[in-house]
Amino acid sequence: MQRQYSYNSNQPGCGGCLLIVILLLLATGGWQAVGNFVSVLIYSGLFGVIVLFAAFFGFTKYIQSRATAYEQSQSETHNRFVFLLVNILVCIAKADGHFTKSELRTMLNFFQHSLHYNQEQMYWVKQLIKEARDEEQDLDALLTEFRNRFAYEPRLILLELIYQLIFTKSPAEEAELNLARKIGQFLSISEYERRTMENKYRYGHQKQRSGGVGGGAPAEQQYYAVLGVEQGADFAAIKKAYRKLSMQYHPDKVAHLGDEFKGVAEEKMKEINAAYDHFRRKFEGS
Structure with a gap:
């Protein structure tokens, strides 16, 4: 019996977590709260780190999807x-x-x-x-x-x-x-x-x-x-x-x-x- 391997793509990861935070800020404080949050991130240098993590997460998911496509082919x-x-x-x-x-x-x-x-x-x-x-x-x-x-x-x-x-x-x-x-x-x-x-x-x-x-x-x-x-x-x-x-x-x-x-x-x-x-x-x- 062939063993199948699948990769879980439902986890939000860094990019998904950031989106959830922004949506919560919109719901509670509007665009002003979102702007203040982004300003804090940029000022503290965390924004670049988050972008890098999000990019890494996206690249990893891409490689996972390609690996799955290769196996299925x-x-x-x-x-x-x-x-x-x-x-x-x-x-x-x-x-x-x-x-x-x-x-x-x-x-x-x-x-x-x-x-x-x-x-x-x-x-x-x-x-x-x-x-x-x-x-x-x-x-x-x-x-x-x-x-x-x-x-x-x-x-x-x-x-x-x-x-x-x-x-x-x-x-x-x-x-x-x-x-x-x-x-x-x-x-x-x-x-x-x-x-x-x-x-x-x-x-x-x-x-x-x-x-x-x-x-x-x-x-x-x-x-x-x-x-x-x-x-x-x-x-x-x-x-x-x-x-x-x-x-x-x-x-x-x-x-x-x-x-x-x-x-x-x-x-x-x-x-x-x-x-x-x-x-x-x-x-x-x-």
């Missing part, structure tokens, strides 16, 4: 996917009793930078995160629904995000890594895929801890990790891994979740292609 499958994604990640983040700023930042960065969500879309996601933090959710029930509703490729997106979340900590906690492995098994993700993901994030985490400088060309060790093959693997094994990953991460397989998740698969394919091109040039000399 999306398919039920898309909205439920995002809802489950957020709630599962929050459950995992809360598993150790702490929901850290780095974990929150990892979640928000995914939607803002990987999915390119705009302001109203981010407002919607932040509301989902807030509600998930305030509620006690059954992780097993959420994972069961996710497995039953979504195919293999969306499950890969979920597991990738789980590993991203876990490796925000330094060092990553073994209990959380074991939880990620169990979730991967529960979602019927192959051992090869689970190992590939964990090795990729473990390598990136180790590089960060050792003071590696980002932004340069990835080391060959990272290319092996991306393709999920052992270091020193021959080109035949590399080509086989590449073909398998290309099928699993084809953007068309997640297109039903929305353009933003199709974009995630496209970015993943760029990463896979870059790793394969590195080894193709190395082994074939072209």
Whole structure:
């Protein structure tokens, strides 16, 4: 059953309170009382503050309405996917009793930078995160629904995000890594895929801890990790891994979740292609 979110727009807020005060003054003292009240506000500097609060309130209501319009414009499958994604990640983040700023930042960065969500879309996601933090959710029930509703490729997106979340900590906690492995098994993700993901994030985490400088060309060790093959693997094994990953991460397989998740698969394919091109040039000399 799809969960609906609605924002209460009946509260008067600062602008509404000001209007109520003016109406009361009109009823009791006429326009002279209103003029005296406005003069006092201007003289005291409070008028500008009230205007700013009223403007902020109006902008917030506008963003809320746009967020609601965005949610209503999306398919039920898309909205439920995002809802489950957020709630599962929050459950995992809360598993150790702490929901850290780095974990929150990892979640928000995914939607803002990987999915390119705009302001109203981010407002919607932040509301989902807030509600998930305030509620006690059954992780097993959420994972069961996710497995039953979504195919293999969306499950890969979920597991990738789980590993991203876990490796925000330094060092990553073994209990959380074991939880990620169990979730991967529960979602019927192959051992090869689970190992590939964990090795990729473990390598990136180790590089960060050792003071590696980002932004340069990835080391060959990272290319092996991306393709999920052992270091020193021959080109035949590399080509086989590449073909398998290309099928699993084809953007068309997640297109039903929305353009933003199709974009995630496209970015993943760029990463896979870059790793394969590195080894193709190395082994074939072209």
